[in-house]
Amino acid sequence: MRSEQAQRIAPETAIGRHIGEVQRRLAQAFPPFVLLSAMVAAWELIVWQLALPAWLLPPPSRILTTLLSNLPILGEHVVATLTVTIPGFGLALVTGFALGVLIDASPLLRRAVYPLLVTSQTVPIVAIAPLLVVGFGFGMLPKVLVVALVTFFPIVVNTADGLQAADRDQRRLLEAMGANYWQLLRLLRLPAALPSIFTGIKVAITYSVIGAVLAEWIGASAGLGVYIARSLRAFRTDQVFVAALVTSLLTIVLFALVTLLERWIVSWRDEP
Amino acid sequence: MRSEQAQRIAPETAIGRHIGEVQRRLAQAFPPFVLLSAMVAAWELIVWQLALPAWLLPPPSRILTTLLSNLPILGEHVVATLTVTIPGFGLALVTGFALGVLIDASPLLRRAVYPLLVTSQTVPIVAIAPLLVVGFGFGMLPKVLVVALVTFFPIVVNTADGLQAADRDQRRLLEAMGANYWQLLRLLRLPAALPSIFTGIKVAITYSVIGAVLAEWIGASAGLGVYIARSLRAFRTDQVFVAALVTSLLTIVLFALVTLLERWIVSWRDEP
Amino acid sequence: STAPASPTKELTPVRVGLDWTPNTNHTGLYVARDKGYYQEQGLDVEILGAQEGGTVEQLVATGKLDFGISFQEAVTHARVEGVPVVSIAAIIQHNTSGFASRADEGITRPRDFAGKKYGAFGSPIEQATIKGLMECDGAGDRFNEVEFVDIGSTDFFVATERGDVDFVWIFKGWTGIEAEVRGTPLTILMMNDLKCIPDYYTPVLITSERMIAEKPDVVRRFLAATSAGYRFAIENPDAAAEVLLKAVPELDATLVKRSQQYLAGQYQAEAPRWGEQKLDVWRDYAQWMADRGLIARMIEPEKAFTNQFLP
Amino acid sequence: MATLDVRGISKTFRGTNGLVTVIEQLSMRADAGEFVAIIGPSGSGKSTLFNIIAGLETPDSGAVIIDGADVTGRRGQVAYMPQRDALLPWRSVIENAVLATIVQRGDVTAATREARALLDDFGLTGWGDARPAMLSGGMRQRAALLRTVLWHRPIMLLDEPFGALDALTRAQLQQWLLGLWDRLDRTILLVTHDIDEALLLADRVYALTPRPAQIALEVAVDLPRPRSYAVVADPAFARLKLRLQQVLNVY
Amino acid sequence: MATLDVRGISKTFRGTNGLVTVIEQLSMRADAGEFVAIIGPSGSGKSTLFNIIAGLETPDSGAVIIDGADVTGRRGQVAYMPQRDALLPWRSVIENAVLATIVQRGDVTAATREARALLDDFGLTGWGDARPAMLSGGMRQRAALLRTVLWHRPIMLLDEPFGALDALTRAQLQQWLLGLWDRLDRTILLVTHDIDEALLLADRVYALTPRPAQIALEVAVDLPRPRSYAVVADPAFARLKLRLQQVLNVY
Ligand SMILES: Nc1ncnc2c1ncn2[C@@H]1O[C@H](COP(=O)(O)OP(=O)(O)OP(=O)(O)O)[C@@H](O)[C@H]1O
Ligand SMILES: Nc1ncnc2c1ncn2[C@@H]1O[C@H](COP(=O)(O)OP(=O)(O)OP(=O)(O)O)[C@@H](O)[C@H]1O
């Protein structure tokens, strides 16, 4: 299925392979591009047809011009948001992974810790915002913690469940070698869990930027969340959409990076 | 590891097995209970020791009395929230699964659809709230859609990734039998993906109740979200914590139900 | 109050969107609903709470809501962006907001803001207002000595707990009363006492231009009943508080009662009737905003409000 | 009954140190109702050849012809027992056995009945409802063979079907397979490492060279049928065995 | 060099139709440096017995004694080649081969060197860095054997190590194994279905009954060493083979 067509076009020569690669890339980029263009066009058309006011649903053309004119301001906000996103997600990665391993370590811990983790996901941020503020002030720390809180959970569950995926025969072999818990983890269960862990990371990273945006609701002087709040107050719906667009693009880039990393690390799975 | 101890106590007789079962259950319930009690006690103690004001962090005892006195009002709110949660999560389950299969169906679709799905997760609810109401009114529908929006994504990613997990030899066998795409899916790839799909469902269900609570921010006259908003604005932190407690309990119950269902359906995995 | 509609007639359904969770600013609506004033006017009113910022005005403009609660600044912004909403009544006659600090902070006049930390909720109005207040108080350019700390939607008590923040812009009728209830001594520099920044209405009742053009009768009937509700609240603050608490039991009874007592004198104040709005107020504040670049262009103030439907 | 004709197949894989040619210009055939055995060194390309015939791999050149039709790369044409059992862990022995019937939209109830009836012959009495994880290595192999037998196709490819079985069980199943072949006139290709087994069962034996696989020797086994283990004593048997041993050990 | 003593082992599993007794009161021993072969019907309990010796299953009764110490249920005491190869798909052949060294915190560099040096003997030249998915069935089996050989323990359990190999490769590895055994004086237990193989390699052969496994026959193979395939011609060999065949076919 994987674009066999495109690969067949090019003969097995250096130049041919190069042309084939370019063709393949274009062929790959084409369908999402077409879909996207079609959707944007439809959006523009609907807005004009229904004569929707820009403060309700701005047309893509308007969003684009606003984006361009706002580029200088946006830079600062994007940097501020990413400054919260990256450490927050890093923290989520480390704690999520550690908790996943911990939960897996014994059914006892699983039963004791899981309900607490589920609870951590159900507490509305607004409820703990005062505690965070009183505990950590208005600096970066509480926002980083919110991002971590919003993103660590899928990593925990996917790690804990993924660790159960190891093959029985392989597990028994390592046990027969006298492998202790940690060796079993490192040599077998972790590699076997990697695909699942990456699934969790992909879900988590999708929440990371928007998590930072929400965290800025707690109080921040720059960031896409601040930009959105200001735009909402000023009925600049076009700016709200610009912010949403930028948030999406950042997230898609991060998501793509994780996917690439996954392909590189879990390469043994792709083999024929 | 799985409580072998407890099982050994009871001999293989009907009564013995029954006693063993009871003992086992108690032994299972014990550690989370101890941990929980310890945490609650510590919380109470800290609040008293530091003389924290109730508007910042109410002690568990206060939360409990508030819960009891608010029980009559809470009933209505809980019903309202669940009325949004259940259909919303049901919708997420169906669409998440369908999209996961769709994405898996071809790398083309994957590249075209994935960025859109990621985008759907990064759009702040506040930005689309007016559109939702304009589109769907103030009824249940927009809230159900928000719950679905908040919960479907982990199911998509876990389904799409899980479908890649099937064993190569088994896949080739079915291909040699002439299995078409759907047969391969039904007979091999779906069963093989079930553990991963359940992981996604567990993450998703964790977000479902809080998703409904957030959806009520859009505009609702009953529900735990309404209750929280009102309590927050009235500086009733104890009530906010009561709501958080109820939300957690509901979520933990739903999570436990999914875990049970998983154990029942993916039973072949537990075998020695 | 006014002539009741014939009982055989079907009630007209009406939706009102609140700007926030229900509070004592909204008491008149709940009283009118509870006491049957709306029904007498042939209206079946549904009150929807907890809208996030910006939403109510848009929903009123699109007709998804018939009426909404907003405030002058938002209506001004909205009209600049072409959102066709109109203020039809001032719920409270004067600005009851002010800059609050803990009494021991020693902030007794605007020039004391210098060297202090202000807890900002993130509106550009804040800078201009504080700057203006300090200039009026002869603090010159010492505005740069005020440190702005963004606190988002964090409340006064939380924000000032650790000393991250020294003063916050609050509503006296709610947060100010809560401080009294808690026994936290506050100093509040009331906007209206400082007589520096033009007065403005907050909150106001709004509807859409289309509603005014197409269903003036509904607007009139709605305001007749609502006005009666607020008059009741002015005359019977305790009973009105009970009505609100019955509708919204999550609220704190002491806070609501004390707040209602305070607002009883503020809803109408010295105006000839409840809800009255003045062109000066709309024009002067918009002009002030325009002069400071807070809005891209000046609005036509006479189109932003109307008194024509007040009973 | 069907004829299989493999014509000039070549196959090259990308290994860790460059390309590895596994099969080179290999041709072989099996006439309708013929029993053909294939013997060759480990790693020579026997499984790859079967994968090509089953349509799981595309040859770099050459064609697979069944009954005169080019079926290169086409799947579902032959019944195939792969070297590793590939039993689905969530299905019981019986449920695994009827898999091909499900895929080919046959009568599953009838197939289930048939599978149950065969459990005895396959030494799996009482294990029909067990999941593969509960079976021994040899039992898994027999379950996989059962699945292949119920995958009713005129041509069967068996990749070392008896490798994990003890002599007695193996002999029983060999006899059973011969019975089936006799009764239903299937065309059978069997990969085995056991020269005795090849000579006992087959009409013709191909001996392959080491990688890249080519035909080192093709011998017709003109021993009388029905054959039993007594055939070992036949001088013709000894002669054929010696020739095969020589060819296989020289390479 | 170590002695292994299996004393009165019993093991019962829960099958689909109630309990299945797989091993019943089975005792056997292997003296230090002895080569013992085990032959038994498929599904009789040989792999289960090995699992018990390796500490992977706990017997319901009985004990496993190594050099006089009770090691029942203790792991890491013996090198074990299980019936299914259990190669880790994300590790190359070499990386799989040194697994035991890693687990036992040995010198991995030395082990890697050793593994590379053995690739030739195991017919895996050029495949040291290949992942298991690229290997043929027999190549996987050899990789698993290589891993077991590098798992330096005085006692080795081999569960059908040559099942997927052709005669030539098999003979080469058998000779190689005998050389290793001779050189290093390991105690080896070998499960096989091939009576010739058992008699060629072992000092003593246990024949097992069908499930539940008990000892049907124990024979000492007093053929001269070093043995080659020529031993087949020895009348003592023929006599032993016949006895084993009789015992195994009667049961
Ligand atoms: N976990 C289990 N649950 C139930 N039955 C089991 C389990 N493991 C093994 N058995 C049964 O125990 C018996 C012996 O299995 P074992 O794998 O030891 O046989 P074996 O002698 O190695 O056979 P083979 O030569 O076919 O590999 C078989 O009937 C098998 O079905
Ligand atoms: N996907 C692959 N990539 C690279 N090499 C491969 C691949 N598949 C098979 N090979 C190589 O092709 C050769 C033939 O493999 P094949 O499985 O056909 O051998 P075989 O004759 O069945 O051997 P055995 O008797 O051991 O099963 C082997 O050297 C193997 O390493």
Ligand SMILES: [Mg+2]
């Ligand atoms: Mg093979």
Ligand SMILES: [Mg+2]
């Ligand atoms: Mg076995």
